[in-house]
Amino acid sequence: MAQAAPLKIGYVPEHFSTPLHFAKTYFGLDAGLIPFPSGTGHMILAIRAGEIDVGIGLTEGWIAGLGKEDAPGDGGYRLVGTYVQSPLCWAISTGKSRPEITSVESLQGSKIGVSRIGSGSYVMGYVLADQHGWLSPSNPEPFSDTVVLNNFKNLRDAVNSGEADFFMWEHFTSKKYYDSGEIRRVGDIYTPWSSWKIVASTELAGGAEGKNLDGRVVDLFEKLDKGIAHFRENQELAVKFIATNLDYSEEDAREWLKTVEFVDTTEGVDPKVVRDCVSVLQKAGVLKEGKGRQAEAMIVSRGA
Template identity: 65%
Template sequence: MASTRPLRVGFVPEHFSTPIHFAKKHFGLDAELIPFPSGTGHMITALRSSEIDVGIGLTEGWIAGLGKAQEESKSGDKDGGYRLVGTYVETPLCWAISTGATRPEIKTVDSLQRSRIGVSRIGSGSYVMGYVLADERGWILPTAGIGGSIEQSSPFSDTVVLHTFEKLRQAVNSGEADFFMWEYFTSKRYYDKGEIRKVGEIYTPWSSWKIVASTSLVQQQQGDDVDDKLDPRVDDLLDRLNQGIKHFNENLEEAVQYISTELDYSEEDAREWLKTVRFPKRTQGVDPKVVVSTIELLCKAGVLEVGKGIDANAMIAQKR
């Protein structure tokens, strides 16, 4: 008999979470919403330790986490603790590149090569995008490894794990880290306050947010072309999110009011963000092409390794 316990859903308490709030407020979403201000990497840990059942987070973080699990598997098990079940945001994410307000020596993005990058966690979006930036800038160079093998040099002198956005901001001002990357509109209010300074920005080359579910909620079916069966509570969650997104699209003033009063963004920034974001009409399913292209870029950036048995199909429970 299927469980009737409400799902524990991890999410990032930023402006992107507004349709989740609407699904709960207006459409009876029966779930315990658990905020993870530290981001996708923390949700991966929580999923694997059974602290949450579902996570709504960044595409690159989810895929990097699954790819690493597949690379490290000794038994050929491609579980990873969770599977991709849905798409939450269609548009790319703009990552702002930030340093301390009193770091005049850091003038341009190119001055960050071989510097200390601050990240929330290893494998998080802030970590992954550092390597995407490095690949785009040509900072990842081949070096000779053991036995004549070719390895990739690190583009940074150090990777400083700081867990939260607040600690990242503190670190670039104290000198513990030189720069970090975080979503632009979340960073902007701290530019406006003069707490941190923007050095540049970079967009993800993929749709930016996906929904994952613990493998305990996924009943695998035989065949790559057959969608796996989801726990009915996950199906219901996706349906309620669809309703929350529809309400969001039809009630933008309510969205602005919520974002600017409950989530600590200015009304001006909330309105500007609305011009940049597009949610799907149906959250159900993930486009395999998006997963494959993300894996390819993560391999190119050195986050994942080519030839280590990474299987895009094994990451996806529900395809579009």
């Protein structure tokens, strides 16, 4: 019998990816690591197209992708693991010379820049609007336009050119550009759920019913757990890796380490987290109650 091919794992090339790199470097994870700087929305397209087998990305992006009523076929993937336990801090940014944007409140009815429809940056726009009371049945679209810009650089350029008024991206990834004066911080918002999940293609998750996880995914969990433990035990090594390979300063890397909490065991997903996320996304208008794939159908585990 032919040996199974190494996994193709999609990831966002930010500081959060450090334990994944440690799993490959120090613990023999047999996988190709494929960066997706444009984020979770792009990985959803890639896993559905068969370009990657597994993705590590933002909770709200994966759940929104699976829960939409127009999700194609079997959805293309299932939630199989948890990566980061702590919430994500999304920084809210505008251009360096946009004096009319004075606060988060001034963003109501403005143009939001997002990486892709269904991405975390898109979903969190609705969460922001819901928290500020801008959403209602009579006003389901709280922004005047949603501008799809694909990647972080395009988002930064757009708020300076006026193509978009604001966008949201992870705080420490944005901070470098506040420090340089390229963009300006308006505020921030935290995800009301644990921030990073692991998904596998429907095929590797055991089919649409999710009966058995592929052994390569199980091996990923074991190696990634070791990578996370190594990350915790070797903080200076983590700082050096982040500063050398992921375009952050050592100071910012150390500050980030104080805020992030990785899980002890990556295998498995808490159904309550998914239900709570679905509930917020329904309230925010991203998902529709009674439509699309329900929370329990998004999750698989070994022997489920």
